[in-house]
Structure formats: structure tokens, C-alpha cells
Amino acid sequence: MKLTADLHAHTKYSDAHCTVDAQAARAKEIGLSAFALTEHGYTQLVMGLRRKVMPRYLREIGEAEKKYGVKILIGIEENILGREGTGGLKESDFALFDIYLAGIHVMSAHESWRDWWNGWRGYLSYNLGLHLKGQIVKDQTKAYINTVKKNPVDMLTHINFQCFADSLEVAKCCADYGTYLEISGKKTHFTDDELCDIVQKTDARFLVNSDAHSPKRLGDIALAKEQIMRVGVPLDRIDNIDGRMPVLRLAEYKKRNL
Ligand SMILES: [Zn+2]
Numbered sequence: 604m605k606l607t608a609d610l611h612a613h614t615k616y617s618d619a620h621c622t623v624d625a626q627a628a629r630a631k632e633i634g635l636s637a638f639a640l641t642e643h644g645y646t647q648l649v650m651g652l653r654r655k656v657m658p659r660y661l662r663e664i665g666e667a668e669k670k671y672g673v674k675i676l677i678g679i680e681e682n683i684l685g686r687e688g689t690g691g692l693k694e695s696d697f698a699l700f701d702i703y704l705a706g707i708h709v710m711s712a713h714e715s716w717r718d719w720w721n722g723w724r725g726y727l728s729y730n731l732g733l734h735l736k737g738q739i740v741k742d743q744t745k746a747y748i749n750t751v752k753k754n755p756v757d758m759l760t761h762i763n764f765q766c767f768a769d770s771l772e773v774a775k776c777c778a779d780y781g782t783y784l785e786i787s788g789k790k791t792h793f794t795d796d797e798l799c800d801i802v803q804k805t806d807a808r809f810l811v812n813s814d815a816h817s818p819k820r821l822g823d824i825a826l827a828k829e830q831i832m833r834v835g836v837p838l839d840r841i842d843n844i845d846g847r848m849p850v851l852r853l854a855e856y857k858k859r860n861l
């Protein structure tokens with residue numbers, strides 16, 4: 604199982620400390636022909652990418668691509684903002700990006716106080732080892748599903764890390780809309796049983812990524828590999844390994860609409 608492209612990584616333009624150049628240098632060193640930089644989104648209130656830095660950011664990406672001969676996809680890890688499925692990116696932002704990720708994170712510009720509170724409640728409970736049931740599961744499932752339905756999101760990042768959605772329902776929706784589910788190399792976020800259920804009962808497809816916040820972690824999918832082997836996810840369900848690259852919804856959307 605060899606990574607074709609690592610499609611989830613950060614730099615100092617969001618919450619990592621490293622530069623674009625350092626990530627590209629590492630990609631070359633480990634033999635990746637492509638990777639994506641996916642900073643936390645514009646709707647991340649504390650450490651997100653800012654629109655005003657985009658010209659400089661894109662220039663640095665262009666320079667690093669040339670210097671190291673590595674393709675860098677320009678991505679973003681936007682936020683799931685609430686039950687209505689408001690996307691973090693506006694249609695007018697789409698032209699700048701190659702890949703659109705979305706995940707649940709606290710300190711985002713949530714749609715409502717209830718969505719904001721669900722975020723914090725999920726975050727705190729998860730970190731205390733609690734497993735929440737009831738209304739929060741309905742709310743967070745709805746937030747994932749409506750975001751997938753209403754926005755050309757390419758991949759949901761680390762589903763159910765610090766939150767409590769119904770993974771099976773979310774996976775069914777992802778299968779219907781062509782949005783990938785991530786198996787993260789950074790943190791274990793499915794329970795094995797949930798992952799088994801998803802694999803067995805839906806046609807959802809997967810991407811495996813590092814979520815690297817430093818060059819030394821770029822391309823590191825060891826944790827994900829362990830989970831994939833443990834659970835028995837068929838490797839042909841993962842679209843960014845062994846020479847395969849995913850079909851991206853955002854790119855398809857742009858071809859049709861922009
Ligand atoms: Zn994330």
C-alpha cells in the first residue's frame with residue numbers, strides 16, 4: 604500500500620509551524636509526486652487561512668512546485684458549520700482551489716448557538732472519553748449530511764473525531780454524492796465496528812492521508828494502515844494509493860458551472 608498523493612497537510616498559513624517550502628522539500632525527499640496543502644478554512648476563527656494572504660500563499664506554492672518538481676494541490680480544510688449545511692467556501696472562492704475538505708472543528712463560525720454548543724460539547728465529551736447519544740448525534744449527522752449535499756466537498760476529514768455523528772448515515776450520503784471519507788494517519792477516529800459497518804453497508808470510498816502539521820509527518824499513514832489492516836478495509840476502496848488518484852467533486856463542479 605503506497606501513497607500516491609497525501610491530500611491533507613498544513614503549514615504556518617494555518618496551525619502548523621512549517622513553511623510551504625519545507626513541506627514541498629519533504630514531499631520530494633519521500634518520493635511523493637503530488638500532495639495537497641489544506642489549511643484550516645476561512646471560517647476557522649482563530650487559526651484559519653485568511654483571504655488577504657492568498658496572493659502570497661499561492662506565489663509560495665508556485666515557487667515550491669518549480670523548485671522541487673512536486674505537484675501541489677491547493678486545498679482547504681473548511682468547517683462543518685451546522686445543521687443547515689452552510690459551506691465554509693463561497694462559490695466565488697472555488698476558482699482558487701483544487702480540493703475542498705470539510706471537518707468538524709471548534710472555534711469555527713457556526714451557524715447558530717446550538718451548533719456552536721454541539722461543537723464544544725462534542726469536543727469536551729470526546730476528550731473525556733464519553734460517548735454521547737441522542738439529540739447531538741442527530742444534529743451532527745444532519746450537519747455532515749447537509750454539508751455534503753449542498754457543497755462540492757471532496758472529502759470529510761477525520762469523521763467522528765471529537766464529535767458524535769452516525770457514521771453509517773454520513774457514509775451513505777458520501778457514497779451518493781461522491782464525497783470521500785478520510786482514514787487519518789494522525790488520529791484514530793472511527794471505532795473499528797463503525798468502520799466495518801461503513802465498509803460493508805455503503806459504497807463510500809476512502810482517502811488515506813497524514814494530516815501532517817510538520818514536514819516529518821508528511822506522508823506518514825502508519826496509523827491509518829494499522830486500522831485498515833485491523834478492520835480489513837479492501838484496498839481497492841481507497842483512491843489515493845497504489846497509483847490511483849481520486850475523482851474530485853470540486854473539479855467536476857467547476858467544469859460544469861464556472
Ligand atoms: Zn481537522
Ligand SMILES: [Zn+2]
Nearest residue numbers: 611613680814
Ligand atoms: Zn487538518
